[in-house]
Amino acid sequence: MPASSKQILLNAFNMNCVGHINHGLWTHPRDRSTEYKTLDYWTDLAKLLERGLFDGLFLADIVGVYDVYGDGIDLTLKESIQLPVNDPLLLVSAMAGATRHLGFGLTANLSYETPYLFARRMSTLDHLTRGRVGWNIVTGYLESAARAMGRPNQVDHDRRYDQADEYLEVMYKLWEGSWEDGAVMEDRGQRLYAQPGKVHKVRHQGEFYQVDGYHLCEPSPQRTPVLFQAGSSARGLRFAGRHAECVFISGQNKAATTRQVEAIRNAAREAGRDPNAIKVFMGISVITAATEAEARDKHAEYLRYASPEAGLAHYAASTGIDLSRYELDEPIRYEKNNAIESAVKTLTRNNDWTVRRILQENALGGRYPALVGSPVQVADALQSWVEETGLDGFNLTRIVTPESYADFIDHVIPELQSRGLYKTEYAEGTLRNKLFDAGDRLPASHVGADYRALTRGLPAREQQA
Amino acid sequence: MPASSKQILLNAFNMNCVGHINHGLWTHPRDRSTEYKTLDYWTDLAKLLERGLFDGLFLADIVGVYDVYGDGIDLTLKESIQLPVNDPLLLVSAMAGATRHLGFGLTANLSYETPYLFARRMSTLDHLTRGRVGWNIVTGYLESAARAMGRPNQVDHDRRYDQADEYLEVMYKLWEGSWEDGAVMEDRGQRLYAQPGKVHKVRHQGEFYQVDGYHLCEPSPQRTPVLFQAGSSARGLRFAGRHAECVFISGQNKAATTRQVEAIRNAAREAGRDPNAIKVFMGISVITAATEAEARDKHAEYLRYASPEAGLAHYAASTGIDLSRYELDEPIRYEKNNAIESAVKTLTRNNDWTVRRILQENALGGRYPALVGSPVQVADALQSWVEETGLDGFNLTRIVTPESYADFIDHVIPELQSRGLYKTEYAEGTLRNKLFDAGDRLPASHVGADYRALTRGLPAREQQA
Numbered sequence: 016m017p018a019s020s021k022q023i024l025l026n027a028f029n030m031n032c033v034g035h036i037n038h039g040l041w042t043h044p045r046d047r048s049t050e051y052k053t054l055d056y057w058t059d060l061a062k063l064l065e066r067g068l069f070d071g072l073f074l075a076d077i078v079g080v081y082d083v084y085g086d087g088i089d090l091t092l093k094e095s096i097q098l099p100v101n102d103p104l105l106l107v108s109a110m111a112g113a114t115r116h117l118g119f120g121l122t123a124n125l126s127y128e129t130p131y132l133f134a135r136r137m138s139t140l141d142h143l144t145r146g147r148v149g150w151n152i153v154t155g156y157l158e159s160a161a162r163a164m165g166r167p168n169q170v171d172h173d174r175r176y177d178q179a180d181e182y183l184e185v186m187y188k189l190w191e192g193s194w195e196d197g198a199v200m201e202d203r204g205q206r207l208y209a210q211p212g213k214v215h216k217v218r219h220q221g222e223f224y225q226v227d228g229y230h231l232c233e234p235s236p237q238r239t240p241v242l243f244q245a246g247s248s249a250r251g252l253r254f255a256g257r258h259a260e261c262v263f264i265s266g267q268n269k270a271a272t273t274r275q276v277e278a279i280r281n282a283a284r285e286a287g288r289d290p291n292a293i294k295v296f297m298g299i300s301v302i303t304a305a306t307e308a309e310a311r312d313k314h315a316e317y318l319r320y321a322s323p324e325a326g327l328a329h330y331a332a333s334t335g336i337d338l339s340r341y342e343l344d345e346p347i348r349y350e351k352n353n354a355i356e357s358a359v360k361t362l363t364r365n366n367d368w369t370v371r372r373i374l375q376e377n378a379l380g381g382r383y384p385a386l387v388g389s390p391v392q393v394a395d396a397l398q399s400w401v402e403e404t405g406l407d408g409f410n411l412t413r414i415v416t417p418e419s420y421a422d423f424i425d426h427v428i429p430e431l432q433s434r435g436l437y438k439t440e441y442a443e444g445t446l447r448n449k450l451f452d453a454g455d456r457l458p459a460s461h462v463g464a465d466y467r468a469l470t471r472g473l474p475a476r477e478q479q480a
Numbered sequence: 481m482p483a484s485s486k487q488i489l490l491n492a493f494n495m496n497c498v499g500h501i502n503h504g505l506w507t508h509p510r511d512r513s514t515e516y517k518t519l520d521y522w523t524d525l526a527k528l529l530e531r532g533l534f535d536g537l538f539l540a541d542i543v544g545v546y547d548v549y550g551d552g553i554d555l556t557l558k559e560s561i562q563l564p565v566n567d568p569l570l571l572v573s574a575m576a577g578a579t580r581h582l583g584f585g586l587t588a589n590l591s592y593e594t595p596y597l598f599a600r601r602m603s604t605l606d607h608l609t610r611g612r613v614g615w616n617i618v619t620g621y622l623e624s625a626a627r628a629m630g631r632p633n634q635v636d637h638d639r640r641y642d643q644a645d646e647y648l649e650v651m652y653k654l655w656e657g658s659w660e661d662g663a664v665m666e667d668r669g670q671r672l673y674a675q676p677g678k679v680h681k682v683r684h685q686g687e688f689y690q691v692d693g694y695h696l697c698e699p700s701p702q703r704t705p706v707l708f709q710a711g712s713s714a715r716g717l718r719f720a721g722r723h724a725e726c727v728f729i730s731g732q733n734k735a736a737t738t739r740q741v742e743a744i745r746n747a748a749r750e751a752g753r754d755p756n757a758i759k760v761f762m763g764i765s766v767i768t769a770a771t772e773a774e775a776r777d778k779h780a781e782y783l784r785y786a787s788p789e790a791g792l793a794h795y796a797a798s799t800g801i802d803l804s805r806y807e808l809d810e811p812i813r814y815e816k817n818n819a820i821e822s823a824v825k826t827l828t829r830n831n832d833w834t835v836r837r838i839l840q841e842n843a844l845g846g847r848y849p850a851l852v853g854s855p856v857q858v859a860d861a862l863q864s865w866v867e868e869t870g871l872d873g874f875n876l877t878r879i880v881t882p883e884s885y886a887d888f889i890d891h892v893i894p895e896l897q898s899r900g901l902y903k904t905e906y907a908e909g910t911l912r913n914k915l916f917d918a919g920d921r922l923p924a925s926h927v928g929a930d931y932r933a934l935t936r937g938l939p940a941r942e943q944q945a
Contacts, residue, residue, distance in 0.1 A: 027897060031604070033672075033673060041673065042668040042669075042671055042683060043572075043668075049673075052607040052608065052700075053608070053610075054573060054577045078597065078696070079693065080694055080696075087678065087680070087743040088694065091678040092675070092676045093672050093674070094671065094673065095673035095674065098674075098696065099697050100696050100697075101600065101603070101696070101697055102600050105601060106573060106606065106608070107570065107573070108519060108570055108571060108572070108574035108575075109573035109576065109577045109608070110573075110574050111574065112523060112574045112577060112578070113577070125598055127596075129592060129594075129629060130630050131543075131629055131630075132543065132567075133591055135566065135567050136567050138565040139496070139570045140516075140570055141519070142517040143518070143519050143574070144569070159693060162693055163595075163692060163694075164594060164691075164693075165689060165692070166688030174696050177495070197837065201514055203506070203509070206507055206559065206787070207504065207558050208498060208559065208560035209558065209563075210557070211553065211554040211557045214553070215760040224630060225631075226628060226630055228624060228628025228629075229545055229553065229563070229628075231545075231563065231566070232566055233564040235517075256564075256838055322671070392838075392925060409634040435655060443567050449610075454571070
């Protein structure tokens with residue numbers, strides 16, 4: 016491979032809980048995920064990932080519980096299907112202290128976080144990590160979450176995105192527009208910490224949000240954290256095209272993934288951005304070892320601990336369909352008000368979508384593509400995914416943790432490096448600069464950059480429109 | 481002194497910002513508080529405090545800005561009067577990783593935190609610290625905070641406490657009542673992480689809050705964090721009597737402090753608790769050195785950097801009175817809608833409360849009692865405060881940080897230890913066990929313990945009433 020090949024970006028995909036995506040593997044004797052409540056588990060993981068030059072640790076999150084399957088949480092509790100689940104943001108400072116370069120992609124559900132305080136949370140983390148945080152923007156979809164938060168029901172899908180657009184506008188005003196560059200002097204002799212004329216009050220009177228106040232934090236290295244998003248609906252894509260810098264997708268095959276990647280780049284283009292301004296990551300599971308035979312043995316061993324039924328219960332919550340009510344070969348029917356309604360519409364179209372099929376796809380307890388093979392085979396596969404679909408990188412799941420990451424680092428990373436497809440050292444600077452090599456802040460072409468002018472009385476794109 | 485004397489409890493009083501209580505000292509050449517944005521600043525501090533066997537690091541917080549003085553934030557920005565201010569909770573995991581015993585008293589304003597997610601935040605921290613967190617319950621008082629949060633104005637004082645009572649009820653249900661002891665099995669062989677019959681849904685339909693969901697976290701070492709509170713009004717005292725395990729007061733002299741301590745113990749008694757079930761801490765500043773002369777020199781040096789006017793601006797926000805509008809000797813008038821209305825009523829009663837008096841009290845940039853002297857002199861003073869007022873301990877401010885803490889540790893702690901007034905090693909266990917020597921969980925006599933029965937269908941005190 017020529018050295019000029021596109022380098023593959025890599026996040027570890029994880030969650031502050033026992034079971035994440037490949038369900039049932041918490042029962043594997045070498046799996047450490049039951050230690051998720053301890054600091055050592057996370058700092059050990061962060062150091063391991065930094066040894067492997069991972070770009071980031073991507074932490075999923077869910078508010079609410081998976082209570083659709085069997086109309087309850089029995090299996091959810093038994094197999095710890097993302098329940099219990101602790102707050103991901105509170106892990107960061109410990110891991111940041113144990114590393115120098117690793118980024119942190121943090122999922123937070125904007126529907127339940129007040130913008131004024133959430134802006135402070137992310138700015139605080141951006142300071143403490145010296146600019147290594149990203150925000151995976153989600154709006155939530157679980158009815159159980161809405162009820163837990165004291166609301167009668169979940170807000171309609173597209174309406175959630177309208178609300179998200181406005182939420183981001185408030186964030187940009189706070190992160191980009193409240194404190195000018197150069198506001199903070201830290202001048203002891205002049206007794207001037209910050210210059211009054213350069214700190215501005217944000218006044219936002221919107222449909223969903225009202226804010227009348229100064230951002231509580233001085234500008235952090237990135238100001239706006241790197242913006243991740245994972246929406247795949249038409250409305251979600253429009254949101255991604257406008258705001259996202261990284262998009263995370265669940266691919267099933269290369270043809271569909273190619274279309275997804277194109278749709279994301281088109282959405283960026285339609286929002287007036289460079290289509291390559293968005294980095295696209297796909298979730299993937301990898302089982303590897305020194306040889307193909309060893310990898311296959313390991314795969315067989317993992318399968319003995321996996322719980323395809325737990326995967327089914329997770330999927331029931333994602334689709335909003337109680338899959339426990341179906342016979343193995345009974346076609347699953349479209350039901351309105353599904354969490355991923357448009358996807359379910361497609362899947363049910365041919366009357367051949369059944370629990371048996373889902374269970375087969377869930378052999379490892381989850382539904383991400385799984386690569387099993389020698390380092391060369393895995394590297395070949397990853398390379399072909401990138402070359403054929405236009406992907407920029409992967410979110411690597413844990414099957415047995417931290418073994419899945421360690422195996423990848425010890426076996427696959429050197430192979431990718433030898434092909435010129437993976438960095439051999441970290442770039443300096445913030446997460447944004449490491450990913451895009453274009454500075455620490457949002458680029459001028461991003462909508463968020465417009466809000467830098469807003470509170471200085473200059474015309475912004477929003478106001479000119 | 482006999483070895484059976486009451487041991488003095490000690491927290492370091494600090495905040496995730498530049499200027500905290502003794503304003504202006506950030507300009508002192510040895511002050512490190514401008515490094516508040518960095519991890520090393522906090523992990524160095526935590527290790528220092530643990531060397532001094534401090535019970536805890538008490539982190540204040542404020543949402544909103546001090547904009548009463550001069551009707552703006554000019555001086556607030558210049559002297560960094562708690563602005564900028566970063567989120568305190570996000571510091572904890574890094575400091576917990578750097579220490580083994582130090583507790584963390586975390587201020588969080590319940591008016592702006594949704595109970596369901598805030599319960600998860602504290603449970604997450606209690607897990608990660610292995611039971612070393614406390615929650616300083618505040619309801620906020622700043623109009624600027626209400627506006628920043630999109631509300632027309634601040635809720636009335638007593639009404640905020642009604643809301644706080646209900647908030648605590650929701651917290652107890654989530655922390656104490658949702659997951660039974662023994663619910664978590666972590667049994668790999670049986671594929672049983674948690675037992676379905678032992679995890680209960682919290683159903684709360686109150687005046688202020690509605691929750692219908694399972695607590696997202698499995699039980700943490702303390703379940704309910706140690707509950708700190710600092711209200712001094714009649715309604716605040718009633719709240720403290722019911723809920724608080726530690727109360728933080730600002731004393732001015734021993735006579736008034738004795739009355740405050742008695743009022744707190746009476747409030748506990750009236751709530752049916754042991755009057756000594758509440759530990760009372762008073763804020764105090766200490767300047768010490770090997771000799772009295774050196775301590776006095778240091779005091780004189782500190783005064784050159786202090787900003788009594790910044791202290792005045794802070795106090796203007798606390799009282800809701802724009803003190804910049806007063807001549808030095810003009811009696812300050814009572815104004816309605818003050819943040820600490822009842823205190824202001826008292827202070828203005830004799831028509832002799834003036835800006836000149838406040839500035840004199842603010843010589844060190846803040847209004848806490850300041851002890852200046854040799855280790856023996858400071859120990860004598862602390863001992864007499866405890867013996868004469870019934871206090872349990874102190875929240876030690878920073879003047880120059882971390883120097884103020886280091887001086888105290890190097891000079892005063894050994895003197896207190898030699899008198900049998902301070903521990904010579906940490907007790908084992910959680911923060912609650914260290915403070916009360918009676919286990920990790922809320923005692924059975926605390927109202928929160930009643931909610932253990934609630935979701936198991938047993939009669940709770942609330943329901944019997």
